[in-house]
Amino acid sequence: MSDPLSGFGLGMRRPHYAHYVTGEAPVDFVEVISENFMIPGGRPIDTLSRARAHYPVALHGVSLSVGSADGPRGDYLDRHDYLNRHDYLDRHDYLDRLKALVDRIEPAAVSDHLCWTGIGAFNSHDLLPVPLTDEALDVVCRAIDRAQTHLKRRMLFENPSSYIAFPGTMPEWHFLSEMVRRTGCGLLLDVNNVFVSATNHGLDPLAWLDGLPLHAVGQIHLAGHSQGEHGLIDTHDAAVDPAVWALYAETIRRTGPVATMIERDGNIPELGELIDELALARTAEIMPV
Amino acid sequence: MTAIVPLAELQRRFCAWLREGDEDVAARLTETLNVGAGLSVYQNAYRVSLVEALCETHRRAALWLGEAAFEAAAARYIDAEPPSSWTIDAYGAGFPAALRADDPVAADLAAIDRAVGDVFVGADAIPVSAAALAEVDWQTAVIRPVPALALVPIQTNADALWLALAGEETVPAAKNGDTATLMVWRQGFEPVMRRADPVECAILRASLAGIGFARICEELADESDEADAVTRAGTVLGRWIGEGLIADFA
Numbered sequence A: 001m002s003d004p005l006s007g008f009g010l011g012m013r014r015p016h017y018a019h020y021v022t023g024e025a026p027v028d029f030v031e032v033i034s035e036n037f038m039i040p041g042g043r044p045i046d047t048l049s050r051a052r053a054h055y056p057v058a059l060h061g062v063s064l065s066v067g068s069a070d071g072p073r074g075d076y077l078d079r080h081d082y083l084n085r086h087d088y089l090d091r092h093d094y095l096d097r098l099k100a101l102v103d104r105i106e107p108a109a110v111s112d113h114l115c116w117t118g119i120g121a122f123n124s125h126d127l128l129p130v131p132l133t134d135e136a137l138d139v140v141c142r143a144i145d146r147a148q149t150h151l152k153r154r155m156l157f158e159n160p161s162s163y164i165a166f167p168g169t170m171p172e173w174h175f176l177s178e179m180v181r182r183t184g185c186g187l188l189l190d191v192n193n194v195f196v197s198a199t200n201h202g203l204d205p206l207a208w209l210d211g212l213p214l215h216a217v218g219q220i221h222l223a224g225h226s227q228g229e230h231g232l233i234d235t236h237d238a239a240v241d242p243a244v245w246a247l248y249a250e251t252i253r254r255t256g257p258v259a260t261m262i263e264r265d266g267n268i269p270e271l272g273e274l275i276d277e278l279a280l281a282r283t284a285e286i287m288p289v
Numbered sequence B: 001m002t003a004i005v006p007l008a009e010l011q012r013r014f015c016a017w018l019r020e021g022d023e024d025v026a027a028r029l030t031e032t033l034n035v036g037a038g039l040s041v042y043q044n045a046y047r048v049s050l051v052e053a054l055c056e057t058h059r060r061a062a063l064w065l066g067e068a069a070f071e072a073a074a075a076r077y078i079d080a081e082p083p084s085s086w087t088i089d090a091y092g093a094g095f096p097a098a099l100r101a102d103d104p105v106a107a108d109l110a111a112i113d114r115a116v117g118d119v120f121v122g123a124d125a126i127p128v129s130a131a132a133l134a135e136v137d138w139q140t141a142v143i144r145p146v147p148a149l150a151l152v153p154i155q156t157n158a159d160a161l162w163l164a165l166a167g168e169e170t171v172p173a174a175k176n177g178d179t180a181t182l183m184v185w186r187q188g189f190e191p192v193m194r195r196a197d198p199v200e201c202a203i204l205r206a207s208l209a210g211i212g213f214a215r216i217c218e219e220l221a222d223e224s225d226e227a228d229a230v231t232r233a234g235t236v237l238g239r240w241i242g243e244g245l246i247a248d249f250a
Helices: A016-019 A043-052 A073-080 A085-104 A136-150 A171-185 A193-199 A206-209 A242-255 A271-282 B007-020 B023-033 B039-059 B061-063 B067-080 B095-100 B104-119 B132-137 B160-165 B198-208 B213-223 B226-243
Strands: A007-012 A030-035 A057-060 A109-113 A117-121 A120-126 A155-158 A187-190 A217-222 A260-262 B143-145 B151-158 B176-187 B188-198 B245-250
Touching: A007 A171, A007 A271, A016 A271, A030 B067, A043 A057, A043 A085, A057 A085, A085 A136, A109 A217, A109 B151, A117 B007, A120 B039, A136 A171, A136 B007, A136 B023, A136 B132, A155 A217, A171 A206, A193 A206, A193 A242, A206 A242, A206 B132, A217 A242, A242 B188, A260 A271, B007 B039, B023 B067, B039 B061, B039 B067, B039 B104, B061 B067, B061 B104, B061 B160, B067 B095, B095 B104, B104 B151, B104 B160, B104 B176, B104 B188, B132 B226, B143 B198, B143 B226, B151 B198, B160 B188, B188 B198, B198 B213, B213 B226, B226 B245
Parallel strands: A007 A030, A007 A260, A030 A057, A057 A109, A109 A155, A155 A187, A187 A217, A217 A260
Antiparallel strands: A117 A120, B143 B245, B151 B176, B176 B188
């Protein structure tokens, strides 16, 4: 297993692949979407392997679905015999494929989200909100235990952006603290998501931040958001907002140095522009608050 | 105070609303869960990501149909075939067939798009060279094609159209009834394709079914004379070796 993630990185996206396979991109690590490389072979795997020769890699998944009431993808086989065989095998395949990628790439971090993506034979491919109940906490912790056992390593789980609130539920920071305590997993702290969720729910982002299990933060995400009809939306298609930079500065004052990266998935600029933006993270400790 | 709904029930309702987008279902969900207006963010993200995934996978079909027609076809497909796989790349396996009734060319283009995408990420293999043939026991040998290989039946000249759309060349006139089977595979990391003649298709399908090369020659001889069958099979074999289509011999 490689060393823990550290320094400052970027999400490795297709327009910039050439800079990563040659090792010329001035970053300390790269992060990729795990599912894009959970494939049999071909150029994508070769590209990732070549980038891995130059950089530590973080694998960031979107499909584990720890919040599904019927278990994570890899758990599906054992408890749902009413599905047709094709779907049954397909879903059982997920953790095995992720494990194969982990064994091949030897990533510095493996992460996914506190979310669910579907139930039964349906998978929305969206990061859906978990109602933060005691029942859901049990479900999520069982799924994380299963995944960490299968992968034989600690995982990080990201706090989501939230656009709705369920009644009768606990605060997200309390849910995440319990999740970390019970499973030993780490937290992938998405500072933009804290800002988006707190703003959408009319809460103070700093108070939200202070409630989180900051001792367990193993990686930090930064990203841009946009204004939607009913609130802020985590779109990853713009530069990091100044208010998020300020929240990031507060974050690392509390956590100390943590591996930090910018996610950019839309309106992707030239690599140099992202490198310049990442330089702000390097100096965030001295940002005025 | 609204009662907490059991997680499985809540998720079933949420998914039903995502799939159906029915305002009555949304109203019931909102009333039951008191979740508010932000719910529409998820409905929008669900449909947008699936349309984008279908477009990404079926790029030439999208070019052929144009944005509005493609999005309308995608919307109909999403309503009819909700996604189930853990990977969004698998979504749309039935999309080419769904296009056929309205536009056979679009259906063939979509099938080629899909095959090219599958082959692009197919399992790696180092093809055998001509030198390896000297070691083969032809009485027992079974041809094993490279794993990243797809056979695509088409009913139009979509292969010519696909190449023209890919290369920004002048797109030829569409032609229905131009039935063929395409072989799509990879040379290095690059997908390639060409039409397969009927003998090639027969040899390939038989080989994939585990039938030995000697028996394939015998079956070909039943349709013509033996010397001609061996010549034809040998010609195909030589061509495949040159094109990097054979992984090894069992």
